[in-house]
Amino acid sequence: MTLSLLFQHIVNALSLGSLYALIAIGYTMVYGILRLINFAHGDIFMLGAYVAFYGITLVSLPWWAALLVSIVFTAFFGVGLERVAYKPLRDSPRISIMISAIGASFLLESLGVLIFGGRPKGVPVPDVLSRVIHFGSVSMVTISLIIPLFTFALLGVLLWIVNKTKTGMAMRAVSTDIEAARLMAVDVNKIVSFTFGIGSLLAAFGGIMWSFKYPQLNPLMGVMPGLKCFIAAVIGGIGSIGGAVLGGFLLGIIEIMMVAFLPTLSGYRDAFAFILLIVVLLVKPTGLLGKRQAEKV
């Protein structure tokens, strides 16, 4: 393998890892606050990609405007989903809300087929994103560079919000003790909505970037990435944002490198995430950066 090829693999691995990290964060934040696995998160990712697609093709918005419209729309959609499907069940047994999440996921996928059509759609990738650039002997597509750059910027903003703002402080408080947070006059519903909004926004951004990198849409496109990113969040230690990022990058990097160096095994690409999950959980049941925490009842 030449050095330039290796470099290309690294860039690809970073960009896939970035996308995984963006989605995994949504799982981990929602879990951190509500101890809920939002099974519909992968479908939110799909929705974001479709909305941007229609923004570009139907309304002829410039791609960046379609991206902005889509992430805002999807963020509100995520907030609405929580209000309708999860909030009424917040004091019910855990299992009810889990089932509601699974139901929401199937509903969104079916609605996707109904509204967007089941046939895959080709995404018109904007020129700036599909340009090939050369650094010496290394050549790569701009989108593969742009994804990690934007991801790092978004992560920076997210960490700032969570660690330095009042709302972030309330989020951290709600995630350890909802009742005590209420006693501090924290409006828990607002914090939960905000969390769903952020998670959905990141998933939408991930979905759109995904559709520019792998330019094809179908209503089930969120299922596999959703599942893998949930795994990434668990590997990193669910509830921990740093863990979700670590898990996402780990999964993306290992996946690309496996395909690159062990091409005969590339058929097992998707199974690999599960193997990694099992190994990590056997060694460290709380995930790489997870802390043991009391199960909420």
Place this chain on the structure above:
Amino acid sequence: MLEIKSLSVHYGGIHALQGIDLSVPEGKIVTLIGANGAGKSTTLRSIVGLVKPTGGKVLLRDAVISGKATQEIVQMGVVLVPEGRRIFPNLTVEENLLLGAYARNDKEGVLKDINHVYALFPRLKERRTQKGGTLSGGEQQMLAVGRGLMSRPKLLMMDEPSLGLAPLIVKMIFEIIKQINAEGTTVLLVEQNAKAALEVADYGYVLETGRITLRGKGQDLLQDDRVRKAYLGEVQ
């Protein structure tokens, strides 16, 4: 200031509060004592809206507050320092205090109050950047009280602040309660340490399995035979 009228609470089939009446006059310290499971925490939790009463009402300065959301009740100045302290272990001491002031927007006032809390509890100032979870039990109780003060309470309710603390710290906590009250805050104190509580309280109530069985001035209850026998551990 606070009036509780025939308040009833059910947990499923358990009738935890069976129509209690209680009043907390402005500027006073009132204590509610009783054995384990009597319903003391339930009383405080329903005042602040964490538990929905099944009957009766709670009035704050003649306005009904029962049925309101906790965050509204807290913003009206009714603050609970909960049983078991419930500080946020993953937040620093200072963040815990700031969270007490979550609903407030007066930055200078908040800063002033933080310094006031640090003056009351110098130990917290030394530990300000430390995570709440690393504090000792006594320090956690100081933090819980300090955090409560940061909400600028008009009525400060404390649920067993002395539980599990060394005698010296207990003494300090009761001193602080007196001081907070002297600064103008009304206090409703739930305690199993009946002696210490009745000594600082203007009025006391005795709760037994969901009913108020005795009420009176703190000093009078201290002398009461039934209280002495049941709660002060004195044998006749």
